[in-house]
Amino acid sequence: GNPHAIIEGMIIAAAGTGATRGIIYVRSEYPLAIKHCQIALRQARGMGLLGDSILGAAIRFDVDIVRGAGAFVCGEETALIRSIEGRMGEPRQRPPYPIAKGIFGAPTCINNVETLANVPLIIRNGAGAFAVIGIERNTGTKIFSLVGKIRNTGLVEVPLGTPIKDVVYEIGGGPIGKTRVKAVQTGGPSGGCIPAAQFDLPISYDSLAKVGSIMGSGGMIVMDENTCMVDVAKYFMNFLKDESCGKCLTCRKGTQRMYEILEDITLGKGTLAHLDLLEELALVVKDTTMCGLGQSAPNPVLSTLRYFREEYRRHIVDKRCDAFVCRNLVGAPCQAACPVDTEPWRYVALIEQGQYEQAYRIIRQANPFPAVSARVCDRKCEHRCTLGVGGGESIAVRAMKRFVTDRVDPAVYRPEIRPTRNGRAKKAAIVGAGPAGLAAAHDLSLLGHKVTVFEAEREPGGMLISSLPAYRLPREIVRGEIATLMNKNIAVKCGVVLGRNLTIQGLLGQGFKAIFLAMGAHESWRLDLEGEDVAGIYPSMQFLKAFNLQGEELARGHVGIVGGGNSAVDAARVALRQKNVTQVTLLYRRTRDEMPAYEEEVEAALEEGVTIETLVSPVKIRVRQEEIETAIREGVELETLVSPIRICSREGRLVGIECIRNRLGDLDASGRRRPIPVPGTEFMLPLDTLIVAIGERPQSEPLASMGLEIDRSGRVRVDPKTLATTMEGVFAGGDLVTGPNTVIDAIAAGKKVAHVIDRYLRGEPLAEPPGVKLPSVFIEPASVNEREIEHATRAIPPVLPVKKRRKNFNEIEMPLSEAQARAEARRCLRCDLAFTQDRAAMCASSAVNGEQDV
Structure with missing residues (x-):
């Protein structure tokens, strides 16, 4: 200064x-x-x-x-x-x-x-x-100490009246990585927390007071989705209670009691009544204390209750901390992040000990599709790995799961079927044999129920068979795992379409006591441009199904893909492998950083020759009859910040699309910057094939006529806690409810609904009381020296060289070697030990296979 x-x-x-x-x-x-x-x-x-x-x-x-x-x-x-x-x-x-x-x-x-x-x-x-600097009643500039989950930190001076979003996104550079900014806290420890939805707010003494904060000392802490707002309130209240001089009773005791309530909530001991008490206490302290400390001390509590009350409810009602901060509600973050409650920490520890079969059993008892997940899971566990969140490289959990599932015979795990009451098994119908439907069928069958699965296609598997390319998920892996799920309580009928061959009312009339709808989301969204129905233009789902199910190669010549998600990248890489394709260009309206597709899939596409064109939008589609006779080269190109804007047809066949380039504007509801067309940047892209991959939706029109409630996106409305629809005995889950989602989330929905249906068939309450699953098994940790820790790096699975991927569907990613897997396991911080180590000594005599239940 x-x-x-x-x-x-x-x-x-x-x-x-x-x-x-x-x-x-x-x-x-x-x-x-x-x-x-x-x-x-x-x-x-x-x-x-x-x-x-x-x-x-x-x-x-x-x-x-x-x-x-x-x-x-x-x-x-x-x-x-x-x-x-x-x-x-x-x-x-x-x-x-x-x-x-x-x-x-x-x-x-x-x-x-x-x-x-x-x-x-x-x-x-x-x-x-x-x-003239600033705004009326708040003139001049203000210096802020900008810190937290943001790219650029330090002291910044801005005119009063500057919107918060300009400080956070323009000066601060926005969040680090792809995590969204959740809130800012201004004014120091006794300031309030302002949610991202309020970032249009001009910074002034008056405006901050209106939203429950203060200018204070000029601090501005940026918080992202990894910040727990309950924990933030607790942190500041802990500071403020210690800093209270104690002269005022309400400040001295009120801040102490508020801290105690917040502590109980973060420990999972809170009740909904605590929220009203907390708010009442905060208002009393604010109104009855003498100095500015006491009057502003409740701000962190009042502002978080005002804007993040649902987060408090999640802690209290669901016993969940979605930011993975409150240890007693989270346990081991990798396990808490897994939708099917797998214990990654446990099987990683067993891999380190060389106990591969036991590791497989741990994986399989939670997940009916271990080998499938080992290839296509979106790795929520890795995103929440303490090692990665702390600035290091996350443990390669999925790669180690692949190591185990490739090495161990699935027969080592033998699930038991629960005997039925009075020898009478009740019948349940499942419509859709994708991961959600099959997971539900498997768990229901083990609970002793008779299950019939109806599938529209010629074989079960759903998106695992019809959409995901074989180079990512070999067909023999899918079919093999489906075979292991079959037992005497499961029957699968293929080629049966709901709305054509059967109805919900018909299934209930056939004696099925419960129905689970899991048909997925197989209908691609359209560009809604004139000429979209001409020859050479295909929805991504049609394109992928034609090849994966019938072996039809629809693409030829120069192929354009519109979209930035996994379906778009899959379509691009599948097209690249079809024999009549010479070039593939992927068009995305934002930049590569905003692409929702998995980063490794984008990298692989670029390696194989995909061209990615960003910040462009198609505006016009041109059509031609003749074919391109010679191939220029094999490859897919990525064009970002582009959008299609027009389609033209001539002689009934595609010849190209007209696009416009975009720039990024303000953030939209998805947390990404909105693409804004730049006038005068239109350009023509010659194409022979266009694949539209801008999203999928469920084909749910027949369901509405059968009495189910459907939203505007075609999704079935359900109770989120039980997946029950508005019809008695009918449940729905997976992509049919969420829209396009991940394989592991679909499996989780199937497992969840199986237990809900079981309770329904038994006449019990549908909702299972929430609970916290903390690590309870002690496994001796590895002895790792400092040199090994210093030089340890994340294990990277070997991949098939690019030259060997051309025009074939051989699996690209290979398993880790045994040495790689065990070395990777030694990098694990073993978060479970915080819950098991202190009690392990008392249970040493019960150790079995290196594990001790505590």
Whole structure:
């Protein structure tokens, strides 16, 4: 900073008020600031700017530095005065105000150093010049300490009235990685938390007060989705209760009690009644305390309750901390993140010990599709891995699962079928033999129920067979795992379509006591451009199914793909392998950073020659009859920030599309920047085939006519806790309910609904009481030395060379070697030990296979 600006401002203030002594109050924790102030004061005295006769005039004024002990309450002016006087920092009642009776009883003018630093500017340039900066009633600039989950941190100075979003996204550079910003907290520990939905708010003293925050010390902490707002409130309340001087009963006891309630909520002991009590306590403390600390201390609680109440409810009702912060609600983050509740920490530890069959059993008892998941799971466990969240490289959990499932015979796991009551098994129907339907059928069959699965295609598997390319998920893997799920309680009927061959009412009439609808989302969204139905244009689902189920190669020549998700990248890479294709270009309307497709899939596509064109939008589709006779080269290109805008047809066949380039604007509801067309940037892209992959939706029109409630996107409305529809005995899940989602989420939906249906068939309440699953098995940790830790890096599975991928569907990713897998397992931080290690000694005698139940 510039201490001379502060000193000059103090001299001017002294000249105007007749003061003879100035004091700069600095906390002892800032020795560098103190040193700079001391140097500046010596320089000012040497130049005759301080002392008994300033610049020869009859003005006497000097400045001293007083070091504070660091008490937060001394930010309140009367407490600060007592601290300067050598007494305990404690507020007093006003009046008298400091301007009448301040330090040692003398009239005292107290201002923030930022205010005093602005005085010379106002004197030099005039009040009018200062007032044009900022907004009405809030003129000038404000310095913020911008910190937190953001790319650019540091001190920033902006005019008052600047929207919060400009500070966060333009100056701060937005969030680190693809995690969305959730909120900012302004004003220091007693400031409020402002949600991202309010980031259009202009920064001013008045506007911040309206949304429950303060300007305070000028702190601005950016928080992302990995921040728990309940924990944030607890953190600040812990600080504030300790900093309370204790003079006011409501502040001393109120902040303590608020902290205790917040602590109970984060430990999973909270009740909904606590929320009302917490709010009531916060308002009492705010209204009845004497100083600014007590009056602003409730802000973190009141603002988080106001804007993030659902987060509190999740902690209390569902026993979930979605930010994975509250340890007693999370346990091992990898397990808590897994939709099917697999214990990655456990099988990783077993891999390190060489117990591969036991590792397989742990995987399989939670997941009916272990080998499938080992190839196509979206790895939520890795995204929440403590090692990765802490700045290192996450454990390669999926790769280690692949190592185990490739090595171990599935026969080592033998699930037991529960005997039925009175020897009478009840019948359940499942419509759709994808991962959700098959997972539900498997678990229901083990619970003793008779299950019939109806599938529209010629074989079961759903999207695992029809959509996912064989180079990612070999067909023999899918068919093999489906075969292991079959037992005497499951019957599969293929070629049966709901709405054509059967109805919900018909199934109920056939004696099925419960129905689970799991038909997925197989209908591609259209571009809604004129000419979209001409020859050479295909929805991505039609294109992928034609090849995967019938072996038809629809693509030829130069292929364009519109979209940025996994279906778009899959379509591009499948097209690249078809014999009559010469070039593939993927068009995406945002940049590559915003692409929802898995990063490794995008990388692989680029390696294989896919061209990705970003920030472009098709505006027109041109059509031609003749075919391209020669191939230019094999490859897919990526064009980003482009959008299609028009389709033209000639002689009934595609010849190209007209696109427009985009720029990124403000954030939209998805948390990504909105693409905005740039006039005058239209361009023509010659094409022979166009594949539209901008999203999928369920084909749910027949369901509406059968009495189910459907939303505008074709999704079936269900109770999120039970997956029950509006029809008695009918349940729905997977992509039919969520829209396009991941394989592991579909499996999770199937497992969940199986237990709901079981309770339904038994006449029990459908919703299972929420619980917290903490690690309970102790496995001896590996002994790892510091050198090994320092040099350990994430294991990367070997892949098929690009040259060997051309025009074939051989599996690309290979399994880890045994040495790689065991070395990777040794990198695991073993978060489970925080819950099991202390109790392990008491259970040592019950150790089996290296595991001890605690």
